[in-house]
Amino acid sequence: IQRIGVLTSGGDAPGMNAAVRAVVRKGIFHGLTIFGIHRGYEGLIHGELQEMSIGSVADIVLRGGTVLKTARSEEMKTPAGQKKAFEQLQKRQIDALVVIGGDGSFRGAQTLAAQGVRIIGIPGTIDNDIAGTDLTIGFDTAVNTVVDAVSKIRDTASSHDRTFIVEVMGRNCGNIALQAGLACGAESILVPEIPYDLDEISNKLKRGHQRGKNHSIILVSEGVGSAFKVGEELRARSGFETRITVLGHLQRGGNPSALDAVIAAAMGGKAVQSLLDQETNRMTAYINQTVISRPLDDAYGTRRPLNRELYDLANELSI
Ligand code: ATP
Numbered sequence: 001i002q003r004i005g006v007l008t009s010g011g012d013a014p015g016m017n018a019a020v021r022a023v024v025r026k027g028i029f030h031g032l033t034i035f036g037i038h039r040g041y042e043g044l045i046h047g048e049l050q051e052m053s054i055g056s057v058a059d060i061v062l063r064g065g066t067v068l069k070t071a072r073s074e075e076m077k078t079p080a081g082q083k084k085a086f087e088q089l090q091k092r093q094i095d096a097l098v099v100i101g102g103d104g105s106f107r108g109a110q111t112l113a114a115q116g117v118r119i120i121g122i123p124g125t126i127d128n129d130i131a132g133t134d135l136t137i138g139f140d141t142a143v144n145t146v147v148d149a150v151s152k153i154r155d156t157a158s159s160h161d162r163t164f165i166v167e168v169m170g171r172n173c174g175n176i177a178l179q180a181g182l183a184c185g186a187e188s189i190l191v192p193e194i195p196y197d198l199d200e201i202s203n204k205l206k207r208g209h210q211r212g213k214n215h216s217i218i219l220v221s222e223g224v225g226s227a228f229k230v231g232e233e234l235r236a237r238s239g240f241e242t243r244i245t246v247l248g249h250l251q252r253g254g255n256p257s258a259l260d261a262v263i264a265a266a267m268g269g270k271a272v273q274s275l276l277d278q279e280t281n282r283m284t285a286y287i288n289q290t291v292i293s294r295p296l297d298d299a300y301g302t303r304r305p306l307n308r309e310l311y312d313l314a315n316e317l318s319i
Pocket of ligand 1 (some may be wrong): 009010011012039042072073074075076077078101102103104105106107108109111123125139
Protein backbone atom coordinates (compact mmCIF):
# COMPACT_ATOMS: atom_id res chain seq x y z
CA ILE A 1 0.00 0.00 0.00
CA GLN A 2 1.05 3.58 -0.69
CA ARG A 3 -1.99 5.78 -0.23
CA ILE A 4 -4.41 5.61 2.69
CA GLY A 5 -7.70 7.41 3.32
CA VAL A 6 -9.02 8.06 6.81
CA LEU A 7 -12.56 9.06 7.81
CA THR A 8 -14.76 9.35 10.88
CA SER A 9 -18.37 8.17 10.63
CA GLY A 10 -21.49 7.77 12.77
CA GLY A 11 -21.65 9.63 16.08
CA ASP A 12 -18.59 11.66 17.09
CA ALA A 13 -16.64 10.65 20.16
CA PRO A 14 -13.85 12.29 22.18
CA GLY A 15 -10.54 10.79 21.09
CA MET A 16 -11.37 10.48 17.39
CA ASN A 17 -8.96 13.34 16.65
CA ALA A 18 -6.14 11.61 18.50
CA ALA A 19 -6.75 8.54 16.33
CA VAL A 20 -6.78 10.60 13.11
CA ARG A 21 -3.53 12.29 14.14
CA ALA A 22 -1.89 8.92 14.81
CA VAL A 23 -2.97 7.53 11.42
CA VAL A 24 -1.67 10.62 9.60
CA ARG A 25 1.62 10.94 11.44
CA LYS A 26 2.51 7.24 11.54
CA GLY A 27 1.57 6.93 7.87
CA ILE A 28 3.79 9.87 6.89
CA PHE A 29 6.58 8.53 9.11
CA HIS A 30 6.51 5.35 7.01
CA GLY A 31 6.52 7.21 3.69
CA LEU A 32 2.80 6.82 2.90
CA THR A 33 0.46 9.45 1.51
CA ILE A 34 -2.60 10.05 3.69
CA PHE A 35 -5.90 11.56 2.61
CA GLY A 36 -8.35 12.97 5.13
CA ILE A 37 -11.94 12.39 4.04
CA HIS A 38 -14.46 14.93 5.32
CA ARG A 39 -17.99 14.09 6.53
CA GLY A 40 -17.67 10.31 6.53
CA TYR A 41 -19.06 8.36 3.58
CA GLU A 42 -21.18 11.35 2.53
CA GLY A 43 -18.02 13.35 1.92
CA LEU A 44 -16.28 10.41 0.28
CA ILE A 45 -19.10 9.99 -2.22
CA HIS A 46 -18.92 13.70 -3.02
CA GLY A 47 -15.16 13.81 -3.36
CA GLU A 48 -14.32 15.74 -0.19
CA LEU A 49 -10.80 14.38 0.20
CA GLN A 50 -7.66 16.27 1.05
CA GLU A 51 -4.07 15.20 1.35
CA MET A 52 -2.93 15.52 4.95
CA SER A 53 0.42 16.83 6.13
CA ILE A 54 2.16 16.58 9.48
CA GLY A 55 0.90 20.09 10.22
CA SER A 56 -2.71 19.40 9.31
CA VAL A 57 -3.15 17.40 12.50
CA ALA A 58 -1.24 19.81 14.73
CA ASP A 59 -2.94 20.85 17.93
CA ILE A 60 -5.91 18.45 17.71
CA VAL A 61 -4.73 15.59 19.91
CA LEU A 62 -6.81 16.61 22.93
CA ARG A 63 -9.67 18.28 21.11
CA GLY A 64 -13.13 16.70 21.33
CA GLY A 65 -15.32 15.95 18.32
CA THR A 66 -13.69 15.21 14.98
CA VAL A 67 -11.88 17.73 12.79
CA LEU A 68 -12.69 15.54 9.78
CA LYS A 69 -16.39 15.98 10.62
CA THR A 70 -18.77 13.07 10.57
CA ALA A 71 -22.07 12.32 8.89
CA ARG A 72 -24.58 9.60 8.25
CA SER A 73 -25.02 8.69 4.60
CA GLU A 74 -28.10 6.93 3.28
CA GLU A 75 -26.52 6.88 -0.17
CA MET A 76 -23.67 4.72 1.11
CA LYS A 77 -26.21 2.01 1.91
CA THR A 78 -27.06 1.69 -1.80
CA PRO A 79 -24.93 -0.14 -4.39
CA ALA A 80 -24.82 3.05 -6.48
CA GLY A 81 -23.44 5.04 -3.53
CA GLN A 82 -20.90 2.33 -2.74
CA LYS A 83 -19.70 2.41 -6.34
CA LYS A 84 -19.33 6.20 -6.25
CA ALA A 85 -17.37 5.96 -3.01
CA PHE A 86 -15.07 3.38 -4.54
CA GLU A 87 -14.53 5.49 -7.66
CA GLN A 88 -13.51 8.49 -5.58
CA LEU A 89 -10.81 6.36 -3.94
CA GLN A 90 -9.76 4.86 -7.26
CA LYS A 91 -9.45 8.29 -8.87
CA ARG A 92 -6.77 9.16 -6.31
CA GLN A 93 -5.22 5.70 -6.30
CA ILE A 94 -6.08 5.27 -2.64
CA ASP A 95 -5.72 1.58 -1.91
CA ALA A 96 -6.59 1.45 1.77
CA LEU A 97 -9.10 3.07 4.13
CA VAL A 98 -9.14 3.50 7.90
CA VAL A 99 -12.68 3.98 9.22
CA ILE A 100 -13.19 5.33 12.72
CA GLY A 101 -16.77 4.78 13.92
CA GLY A 102 -19.30 2.19 15.00
CA ASP A 103 -20.37 -1.11 13.53
CA GLY A 104 -22.60 0.59 10.93
CA SER A 105 -19.53 2.41 9.67
CA PHE A 106 -17.63 -0.88 9.53
CA ARG A 107 -20.37 -2.39 7.35
CA GLY A 108 -19.99 0.52 4.98
CA ALA A 109 -16.23 -0.15 4.85
CA GLN A 110 -16.83 -3.78 4.00
CA THR A 111 -18.72 -2.80 0.87
CA LEU A 112 -15.50 -1.07 -0.24
CA ALA A 113 -13.42 -4.10 0.76
CA ALA A 114 -15.62 -6.14 -1.56
CA GLN A 115 -14.49 -3.81 -4.36
CA GLY A 116 -10.81 -4.36 -3.54
CA VAL A 117 -9.96 -1.64 -0.98
CA ARG A 118 -7.95 -2.69 2.07
CA ILE A 119 -9.86 -1.64 5.16
CA ILE A 120 -9.23 -1.32 8.88
CA GLY A 121 -11.91 -0.32 11.43
CA ILE A 122 -11.20 1.62 14.61
CA PRO A 123 -14.04 1.41 17.16
CA GLY A 124 -15.07 4.93 18.11
CA THR A 125 -18.30 5.55 20.01
CA ILE A 126 -19.09 6.67 23.53
CA ASP A 127 -21.57 3.78 23.90
CA ASN A 128 -18.96 1.01 24.22
CA ASP A 129 -21.36 -1.21 22.31
CA ILE A 130 -19.02 -2.86 19.82
CA ALA A 131 -18.10 -6.51 20.18
CA GLY A 132 -14.48 -7.64 19.99
CA THR A 133 -13.00 -4.85 22.12
CA ASP A 134 -13.07 -4.12 25.84
CA LEU A 135 -13.28 -0.38 25.18
CA THR A 136 -14.25 1.93 22.34
CA ILE A 137 -12.73 5.38 21.89
CA GLY A 138 -14.81 7.94 23.79
CA PHE A 139 -16.42 5.71 26.40
CA ASP A 140 -14.06 6.55 29.25
CA THR A 141 -14.46 10.28 28.62
CA ALA A 142 -18.25 9.98 28.52
CA VAL A 143 -18.29 8.11 31.84
CA ASN A 144 -16.13 10.81 33.39
CA THR A 145 -18.43 13.51 32.00
CA VAL A 146 -21.47 11.80 33.54
CA VAL A 147 -19.73 11.42 36.89
CA ASP A 148 -18.81 15.09 36.85
CA ALA A 149 -22.38 16.16 36.00
CA VAL A 150 -23.96 13.86 38.58
CA SER A 151 -21.67 15.11 41.31
CA LYS A 152 -23.01 18.61 40.61
CA ILE A 153 -26.61 17.40 40.56
CA ARG A 154 -25.98 15.64 43.87
CA ASP A 155 -25.13 18.99 45.50
CA THR A 156 -28.57 20.29 44.57
CA ALA A 157 -30.29 17.01 45.41
CA SER A 158 -28.87 17.06 48.91
CA SER A 159 -29.52 20.78 49.45
CA HIS A 160 -33.18 20.43 48.47
CA ASP A 161 -33.87 16.90 49.70
CA ARG A 162 -34.90 15.67 46.30
CA THR A 163 -34.80 12.56 44.21
CA PHE A 164 -33.08 13.18 40.90
CA ILE A 165 -33.52 10.91 37.92
CA VAL A 166 -30.66 11.35 35.47
CA GLU A 167 -30.92 9.93 31.96
CA VAL A 168 -27.62 9.01 30.32
CA MET A 169 -26.65 7.84 26.84
CA GLY A 170 -25.58 4.39 25.74
CA ARG A 171 -28.22 3.27 23.25
CA ASN A 172 -29.05 -0.35 24.08
CA CYS A 173 -25.98 -0.71 26.23
CA GLY A 174 -26.06 0.08 29.95
CA ASN A 175 -22.31 0.41 30.33
CA ILE A 176 -22.20 4.19 30.74
CA ALA A 177 -24.98 4.10 33.36
CA LEU A 178 -23.40 1.22 35.27
CA GLN A 179 -19.85 2.57 35.38
CA ALA A 180 -20.90 6.13 36.14
CA GLY A 181 -23.54 4.99 38.63
CA LEU A 182 -21.07 2.93 40.60
CA ALA A 183 -18.47 5.68 40.46
CA CYS A 184 -20.81 8.31 41.87
CA GLY A 185 -22.75 6.14 44.30
CA ALA A 186 -26.14 6.31 42.58
CA GLU A 187 -28.95 4.82 44.66
CA SER A 188 -30.34 2.89 41.68
CA ILE A 189 -29.09 2.16 38.18
CA LEU A 190 -31.54 1.19 35.43
CA VAL A 191 -30.00 -0.55 32.41
CA PRO A 192 -31.66 -2.21 29.43
CA GLU A 193 -29.85 -5.51 29.96
CA ILE A 194 -31.34 -6.24 33.40
CA PRO A 195 -35.03 -6.10 34.35
CA TYR A 196 -35.84 -3.67 37.14
CA ASP A 197 -38.69 -3.38 39.59
CA LEU A 198 -40.03 0.13 40.20
CA ASP A 199 -41.82 -1.05 43.37
CA GLU A 200 -38.50 -2.24 44.76
CA ILE A 201 -36.82 1.06 43.83
CA SER A 202 -39.70 2.96 45.42
CA ASN A 203 -39.38 0.85 48.60
CA LYS A 204 -35.69 1.61 48.66
CA LEU A 205 -36.46 5.33 48.51
CA LYS A 206 -38.91 4.92 51.40
CA ARG A 207 -36.44 2.89 53.47
CA GLY A 208 -33.83 5.58 52.88
CA HIS A 209 -36.29 8.25 53.92
CA GLN A 210 -37.09 6.43 57.16
CA ARG A 211 -33.45 6.45 58.18
CA GLY A 212 -33.18 10.16 57.44
CA LYS A 213 -31.88 10.05 53.88
CA ASN A 214 -33.68 12.70 51.92
CA HIS A 215 -32.07 12.73 48.54
CA SER A 216 -31.30 10.11 45.94
CA ILE A 217 -29.80 9.84 42.48
CA ILE A 218 -31.23 7.32 40.04
CA LEU A 219 -29.38 6.77 36.77
CA VAL A 220 -31.47 5.67 33.81
CA SER A 221 -29.78 4.40 30.67
CA GLU A 222 -31.55 5.73 27.57
CA GLY A 223 -32.15 2.17 26.37
CA VAL A 224 -34.55 1.67 29.30
CA GLY A 225 -36.89 4.42 28.10
CA SER A 226 -37.66 7.95 29.16
CA ALA A 227 -36.42 9.23 32.50
CA PHE A 228 -39.59 11.36 32.66
CA LYS A 229 -41.74 8.24 32.62
CA VAL A 230 -39.60 6.55 35.28
CA GLY A 231 -39.84 9.74 37.36
CA GLU A 232 -43.62 9.89 37.11
CA GLU A 233 -44.05 6.26 38.05
CA LEU A 234 -41.72 6.56 41.01
CA ARG A 235 -43.53 9.64 42.27
CA ALA A 236 -46.84 7.82 42.01
CA ARG A 237 -45.47 4.85 43.94
CA SER A 238 -43.38 6.59 46.57
CA GLY A 239 -45.04 9.97 46.96
CA PHE A 240 -41.66 11.68 46.71
CA GLU A 241 -41.10 14.55 44.35
CA THR A 242 -38.75 13.71 41.54
CA ARG A 243 -36.65 15.94 39.30
CA ILE A 244 -35.46 14.84 35.90
CA THR A 245 -32.24 15.71 34.10
CA VAL A 246 -31.47 14.41 30.62
CA LEU A 247 -27.74 14.90 30.15
CA GLY A 248 -27.99 14.61 26.36
CA HIS A 249 -25.28 15.64 23.99
CA LEU A 250 -22.94 17.13 26.53
CA GLN A 251 -21.91 13.50 27.06
CA ARG A 252 -20.43 13.35 23.57
CA GLY A 253 -18.22 16.42 23.88
CA GLY A 254 -15.12 17.51 25.72
CA ASN A 255 -11.44 16.74 25.65
CA PRO A 256 -10.71 13.02 25.71
CA SER A 257 -9.56 11.56 28.99
CA ALA A 258 -5.94 10.43 29.10
CA LEU A 259 -7.10 6.83 28.73
CA ASP A 260 -9.13 7.61 25.60
CA ALA A 261 -6.31 9.67 24.11
CA VAL A 262 -3.85 6.83 24.70
CA ILE A 263 -6.16 4.15 23.30
CA ALA A 264 -6.95 6.34 20.30
CA ALA A 265 -3.29 6.96 19.52
CA ALA A 266 -2.46 3.28 19.93
CA MET A 267 -5.38 2.25 17.71
CA GLY A 268 -4.47 4.77 15.00
CA GLY A 269 -0.91 3.49 15.06
CA LYS A 270 -2.01 -0.14 15.01
CA ALA A 271 -4.31 0.49 12.04
CA VAL A 272 -1.43 1.82 9.94
CA GLN A 273 0.86 -0.98 11.11
CA SER A 274 -1.77 -3.48 10.15
CA LEU A 275 -1.88 -2.04 6.62
CA LEU A 276 1.92 -2.00 6.42
CA ASP A 277 1.74 -5.70 7.32
CA GLN A 278 -0.58 -6.22 4.31
CA GLU A 279 -3.62 -6.93 6.45
CA THR A 280 -7.19 -6.07 5.49
CA ASN A 281 -10.67 -6.53 6.94
CA ARG A 282 -9.29 -6.05 10.44
CA MET A 283 -10.32 -3.96 13.41
CA THR A 284 -8.20 -2.56 16.18
CA ALA A 285 -9.24 -3.70 19.64
CA TYR A 286 -8.30 -2.97 23.24
CA ILE A 287 -8.01 -6.29 25.01
CA ASN A 288 -6.42 -6.76 28.43
CA GLN A 289 -4.94 -3.27 28.27
CA THR A 290 -3.23 -3.90 24.95
CA VAL A 291 -4.21 -2.69 21.49
CA ILE A 292 -4.26 -5.50 18.94
CA SER A 293 -5.59 -6.09 15.44
CA ARG A 294 -8.22 -8.78 14.86
CA PRO A 295 -10.74 -9.77 12.17
CA LEU A 296 -13.30 -7.05 11.51
CA ASP A 297 -16.13 -9.59 11.70
CA ASP A 298 -15.41 -9.86 15.42
CA ALA A 299 -17.08 -6.44 15.75
CA TYR A 300 -20.43 -8.08 14.97
CA GLY A 301 -20.02 -10.96 17.39
CA THR A 302 -21.63 -11.29 20.77
CA ARG A 303 -20.89 -8.31 22.93
CA ARG A 304 -19.28 -8.81 26.31
CA PRO A 305 -22.26 -8.96 28.69
CA LEU A 306 -22.82 -6.14 31.14
CA ASN A 307 -20.70 -6.73 34.22
CA ARG A 308 -23.30 -8.32 36.47
CA GLU A 309 -20.96 -8.45 39.43
CA LEU A 310 -20.51 -4.66 39.33
CA TYR A 311 -24.27 -4.19 38.93
CA ASP A 312 -25.02 -6.37 41.96
CA LEU A 313 -22.31 -4.61 43.94
CA ALA A 314 -23.81 -1.20 43.09
CA ASN A 315 -27.12 -2.49 44.48
CA GLU A 316 -25.50 -3.82 47.64
CA LEU A 317 -23.70 -0.52 48.23
CA SER A 318 -26.92 1.48 47.96
CA ILE A 319 -29.08 -0.45 50.42
P1 ATP B 1 -22.66 5.07 16.05
O1 ATP B 1 -22.71 3.82 16.88
O2 ATP B 1 -21.86 6.13 16.67
O3 ATP B 1 -23.98 5.54 15.55
P2 ATP B 1 -22.26 3.74 13.56
O4 ATP B 1 -21.06 3.63 12.69
O5 ATP B 1 -22.83 2.44 14.01
O6 ATP B 1 -21.83 4.67 14.72
P3 ATP B 1 -24.40 4.22 11.68
O7 ATP B 1 -25.27 5.41 11.50
O8 ATP B 1 -25.01 2.90 11.89
O9 ATP B 1 -23.39 4.61 12.84
O10 ATP B 1 -23.46 4.10 10.38
C1 ATP B 1 -22.74 5.20 9.89
C2 ATP B 1 -22.78 5.22 8.39
O11 ATP B 1 -22.20 4.00 7.87
C3 ATP B 1 -24.18 5.24 7.81
O12 ATP B 1 -24.72 6.54 7.74
C4 ATP B 1 -23.96 4.66 6.42
O13 ATP B 1 -23.44 5.64 5.55
C5 ATP B 1 -22.87 3.63 6.67
N1 ATP B 1 -23.49 2.29 6.80
C6 ATP B 1 -24.13 1.79 7.88
N2 ATP B 1 -24.58 0.54 7.63
C7 ATP B 1 -24.24 0.26 6.36
C8 ATP B 1 -24.43 -0.87 5.49
N3 ATP B 1 -25.07 -1.96 5.90
N4 ATP B 1 -23.93 -0.80 4.24
C9 ATP B 1 -23.29 0.29 3.81
N5 ATP B 1 -23.08 1.39 4.56
C10 ATP B 1 -23.54 1.38 5.82
